[in-house]
Amino acid sequence: MTTQRSDFRFFHRLRVRWAEVDMQKIVFNGHYLMYLDTAISDYWRAMAFPYEAGMMALGGDLYVKKASVEYHGSARFDDMLDVSLRCQRIGTSSITFAGAIFAGDALLITAELIYVFADPTTQTSEPVPDSLRHALQAFEAGQAMTQMQVGDWAALSPGASAVREVVFVQEQGISASIVWDDLDASAVHAVSFNRMQIPVASGRLLQPEPDKGRIGRMAVLRALRGADLGKDVLLALVAASQARGDSEVSLHAQCSAQGFYLKNGFAARGDVFEEAGIRHIDMVQVF
Numbered sequence: 220m221t222t223q224r225s226d227f228r229f230f231h232r233l234r235v236r237w238a239e240v241d242m243q244k245i246v247f248n249g250h251y252l253m254y255l256d257t258a259i260s261d262y263w264r265a266m267a268f269p270y271e272a273g274m275m276a277l278g279g280d281l282y283v284k285k286a287s288v289e290y291h292g293s294a295r296f297d298d299m300l301d302v303s304l305r306c307q308r309i310g311t312s313s314i315t316f317a318g319a320i321f322a323g324d325a326l327l328i329t330a331e332l333i334y335v336f337a338d339p340t341t342q343t344s345e346p347v348p349d350s351l352r353h354a355l356q357a358f359e360a361g362q363a364m365t366q367m368q369v370g371d372w373a374a375l376s377p378g379a380s381a382v383r384e385v386v387f388v389q390e391q392g393i394s395a396s397i398v399w400d401d402l403d404a405s406a407v408h409a410v411s412f413n414r415m416q417i418p419v420a421s422g423r424l425l426q427p428e429p430d431k432g433r434i435g436r437m438a439v440l441r442a443l444r445g446a447d448l449g450k451d452v453l454l455a456l457v458a459a460s461q462a463r464g465d466s467e468v469s470l471h472a473q474c475s476a477q478g479f480y481l482k483n484g485f486a487a488r489g490d491v492f493e494e495a496g497i498r499h500i501d502m503v504q505v506f
């Protein structure tokens with residue numbers, strides 16, 4: 220049976236660069252393994268699994284045991300390729316991915332990648348943890364990989380704090396005294412958890428005036444950005460603001476994230492200003 224695009228639900232798109240083409244003007248055969256490896260990183264992101272932190276939490280890591288590639292056609296400079304992957308089998312300690320690379324509908328490559336879950340210090344195999352096994356199965360079955368919880372600080376502070384600590388304190392160097400304040404106690408919080416109950420994104424909604432909402436502390440784990448997790452948190456908080464009858468919801472956007480809020484229904488208002496040493500702009504959505 221021939222491999223087809225419809226055999227896969229995960230695709231990673233890339234464009235062939237000059238440096239990857241050999242004297243025959245086709246992609247050097249070894250590069251396809253790199254394409255597959257790049258796609259695997261995206262696969263974990265699509266699963267909302269922050270690979271490094273996630274593996275650390277599981278106490279193991281994945282090592283390639285075998286990688287085989289079969290060549291059916293050639294890719295050329297500037298071709299747009301779709302690298303597709305499917306988790307095909309989960310053994311006791313191994314995870315097998317079937318891969319294929321397409322240029323449009325043309326099949327260029329089929330591949331098999333076998334990883335072994337192992338203890339990183341001894342590099343001896345360990346059983347694949349059930350939580351990882353179930354998350355992979357759920358992803359391949361097309362199920363949602365995150366679950367949004369909207370609630371108060373008493374319920375959501377562990378998850379929200381874990382995300383803030385990694386993003387604002389460790390990554391952005393903002394002082395803990397600014398990241399947490401008394402307003403958390405009265406705010407509505409939204410935290411997105413992945414299938415392994417790891418908190419991956421968070422934000423909060425305040426009500427500084429009776430019918431006005433204010434969103435803040437929006438954060439997504441760095442490894443998982445660009446996968447719509449921030450959008451999910453933002454939309455959950457906007458919905459909470461609208462549902463309680465606010466006439467508008469606003470936020471102080473870091474200027475680097477202004478595009479994110481523009482795409483999600485907010486408009487800039489006023490001039491750029493500094494907050495916690497970072498350039499910000501006020502943005503608003505009127506209901």
Ligand SMILES: CC(C)(COP(=O)(O)OP(=O)(O)OC[C@H]1O[C@@H](n2cnc3c(N)ncnc32)[C@H](O)[C@@H]1OP(=O)(O)O)[C@@H](O)C(=O)NCCC(=O)NCCS
Binds near residue numbers: 438448475
């Ligand atoms: C800002 C942040 C919350 C966005 O979350 P995210 O998960 O990366 O964004 P999403 O994947 O949900 O993006 C949704 C859309 O916004 C776009 N987008 C995301 N970040 C963007 C940016 N900085 N500039 C322009 N567009 C952006 C995405 O391309 C996507 O567009 P599409 O719907 O057209 O495909 C996240 O990048 C983050 O935590 N940054 C570090 C902390 C921070 O700056 N917080 C904001 C404080 S105001």
